[in-house]
Structures are given as C-alpha cells and as structure tokens.
Ligand SMILES: Nc1ncnc2c1ncn2[C@@H]1O[C@H](COP(=O)(O)OP(=O)(O)OP(=O)(O)O)[C@@H](O)[C@H]1O
C-alpha cells in the first residue's frame with residue numbers, strides 16, 4: 201500500500217507545482233486584464249480601484265496563497281468576462297465535455313482493441329497490414345482535419361448528421377466522437393497489436409495450447425489477460441486527457457465544453473477563468489496518470505504484493 | 508490390446524524460411540512401447556523439440572509437418588482436424604516444457620491453471636475439479652497444496668513450478684507424456700527429485716514417457732530405450748543397456764566419451780570436436796562426416812541407412828554396418 205500512498209503524495213506535490221506554474225505564466229504574459237475588462241477608455245482611478253478590489257496590487261505570493269486556499273475551499277475565483285464563479289462555469293461545461301470524451305473513448309477503444317487483436321492474431325496478414333496502415337494515419341492525422349473532413353462530407357454534403365452538435369442530442373456526438381477518438385483508436389490498436397503479438401510468443405501460450413485449449417480461449421483467457429495491462433494503462437491516460445477538454449473538436453462542432461470555455465477565456469483575457477480551466481484540465485490528466493499507475497499495480501499480481 | 512502407445516513413422520518436419528526449407532526432423536521413426544520411458548538425446552538444435560512439437564502438432568510458424576505418420580494407440584494424429592487434435596492434447600498426450608519459469612501464465616493462480624485442464628476434459632464441477640487438483644498436487648509432492656493452489660507462479664521456486672507443470676500434465680492420466688528437457692533449468696538435487704517423481708507416476712498411472720534431454724546421465728538412469736539424434740535424423744537406437752555397453756555410431760561414442768571426460772555432475776554434450784552442421788546446407792552423404800574420425804570413402808557419397816545390427820539395435824553408419 202505504501203507505494204500507492206507515496207504516488208498520491210507525489211501527485212499532490214505535482215498538482216501544487218503545476219498550479220504555481222500556471223499562476224506565474226498567466227501573470228507574465230502581456231496584456232492588462234483589467235484594461236480589457238473595463239474597456240480602453242476607463243479612467244486610471246477606476247482601474248486602480250478595480251485592481252485593489254481583485255487583490256492584484258498585493259505581492260505575488262499573497263495572491264498565490266489566496267488563490268490556492270480558495271481552490272481548496274472550492275472557490276476558483278470569478279470570471280471577469282462572464283461575471284460568474286469560475287467553478288460554476290466549469291461545472292456547467294464539463295458534462296458536455298464528458299459526454300464527448302466518453303463517446304470518443306468508447307469509439308476509440310472498441311475499434312482500436314478489436315483491430316489490434318485481429319492484427320496480432322493474423323500478424324503479417326493482409327488485415328494486419330491494412331489495420332496498421334490505417335492506424336498510422338489515425339495517429340498522425342490531426343484532429344481538426346478529421347473533424348472538418350467528416351463534417352464536410354457526412355454532415356454538410358450527405359446531411360447524415362447535424363453540423364453543430366450543441367443541442368442535437370446523442371446523434372450530434374457521433375462525428376465529434378469519431379474525430380476526437382481517431383487518434384486514440386490508432387494508438388490503442390498499435391499498442392494492443394504489439395503487446396498481444398509479443399504475448400502470443402510466450403511459452404505459457406504453448407502450455408495453454410498443450411492443455412487442449414482451442415485458439416480462441418487461448419487468446420481470451422491467457423493472452424489477453426497478459427496483454428491488457430499496458431492497454432488499460434493507456435486507456436486511463438487517454439480518458440483523462442479526453443475529459444480535460446478538446447479545444448479543436450468542441451470548436452468545430454460547437455460543443456460548449458471545457459475546451460471552448462478556455463478559448464472564451466483567452467479571447468476575453470479572462471485570467472481567473474483561464475487559470476481555472478487550465479488547472480482543472482491539468483489536474484484531470486495528472487489524476488488520470490495516477491489512476492493508470494494504481495490500476496497497473498492492482499491488476500498485475502507480480503507487483504500487487506509489493507504495492 | 509495394443510502394445511505400443513505411440514508409433515512414429517518416417518516423420519519429416521521443416522521450417523519454411525526465406526532462405527529455403529530447413530529440415531529439422533528428417534525421416535524419424537520410433538516406437539514408444541506401453542508403460543515405457545524412451546529417451547531422445549542429441550546436441551542442441553538436432554531437432555528434439557521439433558519432434559516433440561510435431562507429435563503435439565504445436566510447431567511454431569513457419570514450421571510444418573511435411574510427411575510421415577504419427578499414430579497414438581492406432582489413432583492417426585496427422586489426419587485429425589484441429590478441433591479433434593485439441594481434444595487429444597492434455598487428455599491423451601501432455602507436454603512439459605524446458606522452462607518452468609516461463610511456462611506458466613504469470614497472471615493466473617497456478618491452481619486455476621491446473622484446474623483448467625480438468626474442466627476442459629472432464630465433466631466435473633469447479634469444486635470437484637479443485638479437489639482433483641489438490642490430490643494431484645499432493646501426489647507430485649507439493650506441500651501445503653491448499654496454500655500453493657492460490658499462489659501465482661512468481662511466488663514459487665523453479666522446482667515447485669515444474670511440479671505444478673507435471674501435475675498439469677498428468678492430471679488427466681494421459682497415455683503419453685512428452686517431457687522436453689524437464690530438468691535442464693533446475694539444480695541437481697531438484698532434478699533428481701523430479702526424475703524420481705516422473706518414474707513413480709509412470710509406475711502408478713501407467714503413462715508412457717518420452718524424455719528429451721541433453722544429458723546422457725539422465726537418460727541412462729530413467730529410460731528403457733534410447734534414440735540418438737543428429738542433425739534431424741536418428742543415428743542410433745537401442746535398449747539403454749545395450750547402447751551404453753556397445754555404442755556403435757561414432758557420434759554416440761563421442762557423446763559417451765565426452766560424458767566420461769567430464770566429471771559426473773554436468774554431463775553436457777558439447778565436447779565433440781567440430782560444430783553442428785547447418786540444417787539448410789547438410790553435407791552430401793553422412794551428416795556427421797565432417798566431424799567423424801572414422802570417415803571413409805563411401806561416407807561422403809551416400810547417406811547411410813538406419814540398419815539393424817543386432818536385434819533391436821539400429822545404427823545409421825556405413826562403418827558400423829560393415830563391422831557386423
Ligand atoms: N523458427 C525457426 N525458423 C527456422 N529454423 C528453426 C526455427 N526454430 C528452430 N529452427 C531450427 O530447427 C532445428 C531444430 O530445433 P529444435 O528446437 O528441435 O532443437 P533441439 O534439439 O530441441 O535443441 P535444444 O536442445 O537447443 O532445445 C534447429 O537447428 C533450428 O535451427
């Protein structure tokens with residue numbers, strides 16, 4: 201158990217570090233948020249008053265301390281541009297991102313794992329070459345291209361899906377999920393194939409065959425169990441990064457998620473909001489990695505004991 | 508009642524690589540009489556494992572059985588469908604591999620791995636199967652079977668893992684057990700225990716055994732009949748005592764001398780001068796000719812036939828045949 205506790209400790213430290221980093225970065229980038237917020241022609245006195253009100257005249261470490269204690273009590277500050285608590289804005293956007301992320305993950309995993317298994321079992325066969333060729337496209341073509349091609353062909357030309365997904369219900373998530381999941385599907389397929397192909401060479405696979413097991417149960421009962429460990433780890437990491445928001449995909453398909461919120465924050469020079477969304481997204485990714493590590497320890501009997 | 512458990516005739520098996528065909532098993536014939544232990548010895552790469560895998564029909568890609576017949580108590584194995592063959596594996600023939608460290612699935616409890624064989628071939632409940640496994644664990648000398656049942660392979664020593672493998676192989680009381688260098692990875696005391704165990708199981712269950720080994724000492728101790736392989740062919744076969752007392756083939760003699768020259772313990776067979784020939788480019792005539800001190804004129808011209816020089820004693824050598 202001590203191992204997991206140590207990992208959690210590390211994660212907390214990393215999160216604090218990241219928060220500090222984000223805090224610093226947003227204060228050294230040019231552009232005065234107060235000016236943007238109050239308009240170019242606001243008088244100097246008003247700007248000063250506002251600055252004091254927001255605590256921006258305080259020393260840096262005081263500002264950071266206030267911010268961090270706020271975060272731990274659930275207060276992420278107030279958005280300048282939307283004039284609402286940042287926490288509340290994230291909470292309303294997150295479900296949209298979550299729906300998109302889960303749809304994309306399901307698409308990526310089912311497709312990636314099935315193709316990966318077939319490719320490994322038929323290694324060097326036609327299907328293997330086909331799947332691996334396509335998956336190479338999957339990992340190398342950027343999301344915006346897939347998104348725009350899908351939108352143009354299937355939504356605009358053929359009118360099979362809504363162009364904008366915002367209020368379209370479940371069907372609206374089909375194209376964004378494919379566009380967003382495309383990369384992940386490629387990586388999962390490649391990882392599944394390589395780990396499974398390696399496992400199929402192991403001696404214990406011969407043992408399983410020598411017992412009298414047929415091909416399929418050898419794969420499902422013996423090979424996959426050994427091959428899934430790295431795949432599950434990758435899945436945890438992927439899910440957390442999908443959940444942390446997809447700026448491009450959400451923008452192309454007009455989904456009001458975390459990614460779009462971050463874009464709005466940038467456009468409005470809305471530092472509390474930007475800080476909140478970045479912190480939220482980064483925290484998700486870091487936690488995803490923590491979960492992946494813990495999963496690995498829990499699933500592999502060889503390291504479970506030491507954990 | 509059939510007297511032989513297994514009858515292999517003119518078995519040829521090859522790997523089909525980019526550089527051409529590699530004949531790893533070349534016209535191999537032998538019998539395994541009921542309740543006997545027969546040995547197959549030879550240097551690394553001579554085709555011992557390939558012979559074992561051919562019998563199980565578990566040859567690794569790109570290998571294949573090319574021709575010949577393998578018959579288990581009258582059943583022709585080469586003619587079975589893949590499904591029929593999988594019913595034979597584990598039930599009628601079992602195979603123990605060389606490496607107990609890697610032959611068990613690392614993420615599955617060993618008890619369950621053995622139970623799986625029972626559930627596969629017997630109509631029993633999981634509970635009955637488990638009871639069967641625990642009895643078998645006891646029989647192969649695994650202490651505290653209940654506790655070991657719940658262990659993962661990495662929690663057991665090499666000797667214990669090999670006992671688990673033997674339990675797995677024997678639990679369905681197969682007609683034939685093929686042990687491919689079952690003790691090579693183990694230390695000498697454990698080796699002796701494992702060999703003793705296999706002998707006892709033969710006596711108790713009546714399984715015939717093919718024991719594959721580098722080690723002449725192991726073979727001498729356990730086997731009724733010995734087959735010496737060289738470069739894919741059987742070069743000499745005889746009853747154990749006959750072979751050890753009157754080896755006829757220069758290769759066998761070389762093996763014996765190599766063994767005698769080493770001190771009892773590590774009897775590895777790699778001290779004959781010269782190297783194992785490349786199977787893809789065998790010399791014309793006798794494959795052993797390049798390393799043979801007695802090599803004569805005919806030896807380079809034609810491959811010697813496996814000929815019976817005494818009742819039950821076969822040799823593949825021009826010289827030995829003349830000497831009759
Ligand atoms: N995948 C392969 N491709 C080509 N040739 C192979 C392959 N696997 C084995 N061989 C060849 O087949 C021959 C027989 O191999 P086999 O494993 O039966 O030898 P062995 O007698 O069991 O040796 P060892 O004592 O080292 O286990 C070897 O000479 C090897 O070169």
Ligand code: SF4
Nearest residue numbers: 793796799806824825
């Ligand atoms: S046939 Fe000739 S070369 Fe071959 S083993 Fe006999 S004597 Fe030696």
Ligand SMILES: [Mg+2]
Nearest residue numbers: 555556557687
């Ligand atoms: Mg071998």
